[in-house]
Amino acid sequence: MSKVVDALSILLVLGASLAFAVGVAALGERRDLAALYWLAIGGLVLRAAVELLRPRSSTR
């Protein structure tokens, strides 16, 4: 199970990077709403990757 979670965290980081890239590309195409959407997605997915690594103490 731990390996699966490790693999999931790697996928989340790569997915976040992809979302950031799509957001920046959308910014260049004048699609501001889509850019903000993808940047927000990237931030949230990256946050999820962090939480997978070190959950907060309140959840323990």
Add this chain to the structure above:
Amino acid sequence: MSEPGEAPHPLRPPSPAFVSNGQSALGSLRDRANTLLPGLYAWVTTVLLPSLNHGAPNSARFTALLALLALLAAPLLVSARPALGRALGIFGFIGCSLLTWLLLGPGLVQNPGDPLLSALGAVAFTLYALGWGSQRRRGVVPEDAPNVILGAPLLPRSRPHPIAPFVFGLVIASALVPIFLAFRVAEPERSLFAHAAAVLAAILTITVGARVATSLGQRRPFPASAERLNAAAVPLALSALLFGLGFLWLVVR
């Protein structure tokens, strides 16, 4: 660690690699190729080409030449006079390049249709900066240095997973994608925001990616996998919600 200039350890003779030797100019340039080559590329693409424009002032061309001289002189001096060599290589070269860009003003944008050249120049400047970091020479063992403190070696608490370097490399490569894409944004205002967002995204991605890579395969008694998934449930649920809203918007539109 001992201070530079401190007397060598009496029990340990200095290693020949640490003794100052008279190197030829060609050998010095070859040894510093990791800084010289990216520096030359960065200078050509981002300093020389804009300075060769018809409207470029002579002062900008002069400072561009000074930047090149600083770049070439730094490897020659760094062995005999390290402080002066580093000052010329870092502050002299970067300072003269910066002065050239300031003197060029609006003429700096010499070829707006080729953002790839600008992006590669920025990467070359990054490699140049990394090249000036202290680096162990080939064949030199750090423990053979005359100023090393003798004692039992410190053992690492854990060994990294074999795939950790590949994961970290993949993360770095993926973090560079938004940086390159930001150069494709043509409008100045959007371009500034795109660059800021891309740099922030790259920093965040590399920070989290490094943590992921170093924590791979570690036997942690706590937290358990289920707790880790529970902790990530909120951001994952928000991501899924945003994905769903985006999909709905695509369908409705």
